[in-house]
Amino acid sequence: MAADDGRGETANERADRNWSEILQEVRVTQTCTQILGGFLLAVAFQPRFTELDGVQRGLYLVLVSLAGASTLLGLSLVMVHRRFFGKHQKARIVRLGSRLLMANLMVVAVLIAGVTGLIFDFAWNRTAGAVALGAALLMSVVLWVCVPLAGTAKAPASEQGD
Numbered sequence: 001m002a003a004d005d006g007r008g009e010t011a012n013e014r015a016d017r018n019w020s021e022i023l024q025e026v027r028v029t030q031t032c033t034q035i036l037g038g039f040l041l042a043v044a045f046q047p048r049f050t051e052l053d054g055v056q057r058g059l060y061l062v063l064v065s066l067a068g069a070s071t072l073l074g075l076s077l078v079m080v081h082r083r084f085f086g087k088h089q090k091a092r093i094v095r096l097g098s099r100l101l102m103a104n105l106m107v108v109a110v111l112i113a114g115v116t117g118l119i120f121d122f123a124w125n126r127t128a129g130a131v132a133l134g135a136a137l138l139m140s141v142v143l144w145v146c147v148p149l150a151g152t153a154k155a156p157a158s159e160q161g162d
Contacts, residue, residue: 015090022077022097029101029108036115037067038138052122059118066111073104109140 009017040063043049052060080096113136121129 012090015094018094019081019090019097022094022101025101026074026077026104029070029104032108033067033074033111034068036111037064037071038062040067040115055126056118056121059082059114059121061148063111063114063118063120070104070107073100073107097125106144109144110137113137113140 007014025117040060043060077097077100080100081093084090084093116136117129117133119129120132
């Protein structure tokens with residue numbers, strides 16, 4: 001159970017607010033996935049697609065799979081909501097939705113890193129692609145681990161209650 005943050009919300013109001021926030025975050029990931037997925041699907045129909053070597057085609061297929069997985073994870077939030085809707089289980093919906101969103105964010109981070117690596121590999125060379133992929137993955141780790149750890153220090157009173 002979350003500590004009282006001074007909002008004066010009931011448990012149901014807090015669950016409703018948290019669910020709304022999860023949905024807003026899902027909208028961001030869906031837009032990202034739709035754009036990257038559309039880009040990846042269009043690539044296969046470009047004349048230069050035949051120039052991709054075996055490694056690039058393999059990476060391309062992994063990226064298409066990740067885009068599909070991200071779409072499915074986003075849609076699974078709808079399934080969770082439908083499954084438990086009207087059964088007075090909003091807190092459960094929020095917990096499951098939060099886990100699915102975190103999984104989706106991880107998939108999207110790897111997808112973005114992979115697309116970056118593929119583009120550098122194709123446009124420059126294999127080494128540049130590997131460096132770009134590694135740098136993007138490293139940045140993801142920094143954003144997933146270091147930034148949240150930096151935020152664990154006690155927040156100023158003006159920021160508490162967010």
